[in-house]
Amino acid sequence: MPVTAAPTELIPDTGVLIGASRTSATSGGVHRHVYAANGQSTAEVPLGGAAEMDAAVRAAGAASDGWRNTPGNIRRDLLLRLAELVEQHATELIGLQTLENGCPRQFASKMPELAVDHLRYNAGWADKIGGEVVPTWPVRALDYTLDEPYGVVAVIIPWNGPLVSVAQMLAPALAAGNTIVLKPSELAPFTALRLGELALTAGFPPGVVNVVPGAAAGGAALVRHPGVDKVHFTGGGPTARKILADAAERLVPVGLELGGKSAHMIFGDADVRMAARMAMSGVIALSGQGCANGTRVLAHSSVYDEVVRTLTARLARVPVGDPADERTLMGPVVSAGACERILGVVDRARDEGQGRLVSGGERLGGDLGDGYFIAPTVFADVDPASELAQEEIFGPVLACTPFDTEQEALQLANGTRYGLGAYVHTTDLRTAHRVSRAVAAGSVWVNGVPGVLPSTPFGGVRQSGWGRIGGEAGVREFLRPKNVWIAT
Structure with missing residues (x-):
């Protein structure tokens, strides 16, 4: 039997999502998306270039202080609301995944539930992030730590499982109080864009989640941007080496989840x-x-x-x-x-x-x-x-x-x-x-x-990367401790 035509009616408005605004007038060129099951073109995807990455980082930076100071219970409730919306739009998201990369519907149908699990699990951490009181000697003092977000986190995800990849990264980063600039692959941008729209619908303040599809040049502009405080990349080793070289210019920390054998x-x-x-x-x-x-x-x-x-x-x-x-x-x-x-x-x-x-x-x-x-x-x-x-x-x-x-x-x-x-x-x-x-x-x-379960740490050793996503370790990936010492 011939392959069913691509469900192009599901494709969201293409372009970039920066703050609360969508635009298809971008500087990074256009990618022609092709449905892998029949080789037919489905949409022209505007790609973010240096200008759009700059605008997205600025939007995330402007939202950063407000978001990091938002009480944990409110961040928790917004993540839970986003999980509800993913459930409500599961049928649409399943179809988008099949359209994006040819993922069979039988497999894609499991992805919304897994994404929801990641959102809900990490929502539970949002109101539990704090610090610890540290014993001191030989002097008497009060010493304690504060767990603080990095600020603006650049998240670069691959094309092979975008719905779960977005949930895996955004959920702990947002729970920890960071704002996000997400760059999905030009091969599979639709699910990420739709999830960005759902985040706004859930009530996340504009600028907290920004979605800018892009190719290699857009990704490089994002990594090099002086307003980015941390980078997390999922993909292959050759691209990871370029990201590390760019990040090294500013000594920006990088988390990597790379390939395997x-x-x-x-x-x-x-x-x-x-x-x-x-x-x-x-x-x-x-x-x-x-x-x-x-x-x-x-x-x-x-x-x-x-x-x-x-x-x-x-x-x-x-x-x-x-x-x-x-x-x-x-x-x-x-x-x-x-x-x-x-x-x-x-x-x-x-x-x-x-x-x-x-x-x-x-x-x-x-x-x-x-x-x-x-x-x-x-x-x-x-x-x-x-x-x-x-x-x-x-x-x-x-x-x-x-x-x-x-x-x-x-x-x-x-x-x-x-x-x-x-x-x-x-x-x-x-x-x-x-x-x-x-x-x-x-x-x-x-x-x-x-x-890959939400409650278990996942990541590699050797040339499969470093850092972990999932469990408490996944939340810690997007936090850094500040020590406070008070003489008594």
Whole structure:
């Protein structure tokens, strides 16, 4: 069946949202948005340049003192009101996510609820932020700390999960008393713009939340702006290095949540069918375009062949197709460029013998031929030193490698420059604890793939970044302590 036409009627007014004003007269050029499922243009997206970033930072700066001095219970209630509005507009937001990046409706339908959870969880911190009384010696004094917001925070998010990304970042930053300039990717700006509108509807003062879609030049102008007090970036390593270089000019603190090459470690005593089903998520979830997706499968040699067979058989039955169809589990990748890049990786791996291609590896045709659909792809017997095993592909490609000992599994898992997530499959609790402690990753999931929960800290080590989002650590990311010492 042909792919359903893009729901362009859902697209909000394009342009930038600065304070309470919308404008499409921008200095950063225009991006032609294309629906990934059929390759058709949907809208012209005006992009913010240096002028719009300047206006947005100035608006956030003007609102900063008022917002940081707003009582915590009022900030709490506004975040709760925004959560209610996200719930009320869930159907619209689900459709926008599918339109933006080809996310299947079945997957997108879970995102509003997760965004609401992030908003409500962090709302609960807004009226609990304070400080502590600190003991002093040898002199008698009253010493205490004040937890203070940074001020204006620049938040740069990727295209692969904009609704949840916005909620993950805005909720703790706003709860802590910061104002925001949000730059969504030009590839997927619609959800962020709509959420900015809903924030105004919820009652957030103008200037507290500003949304300026932009390309690389707009992002650079934002990071370099002297009115920005902190930057938080989610994306890839090359862009992160440019951001760090720009931020270093002003010594501005930067939080980074970067890529990964997370491994599923399947031990010999694991429930193989369950482990294989969970490992499939590395390919299926957002067509493999997730930073924490488990895209390497490391299986004990005693179960390795069974794992590969099970993965291949299950993936062959995955419904790939129209994102608007409720039955679809896997949709397209985000763009023609991404499609070409991923298939280039597959072709090199096949030509260079980096591994044995078991299934997939091709672009899908027929009714899906105009979109950017790639078949779920599995390579077995992958060389641990190869591109397949070392580089973040950001597409529906799994790399499988056997191991014989726990030590070898850890060497393989830790054998990349990344350290975002790790997945452990075993029925032995001792193994689970040992491996979780030894693996180089910011998050470890044992016998389950729960996603990124609002109450748990999420972030990476090594070249997967630093800083945490989620839990108390996520709120602390947007606060800095001031010490007060009073002689008595």
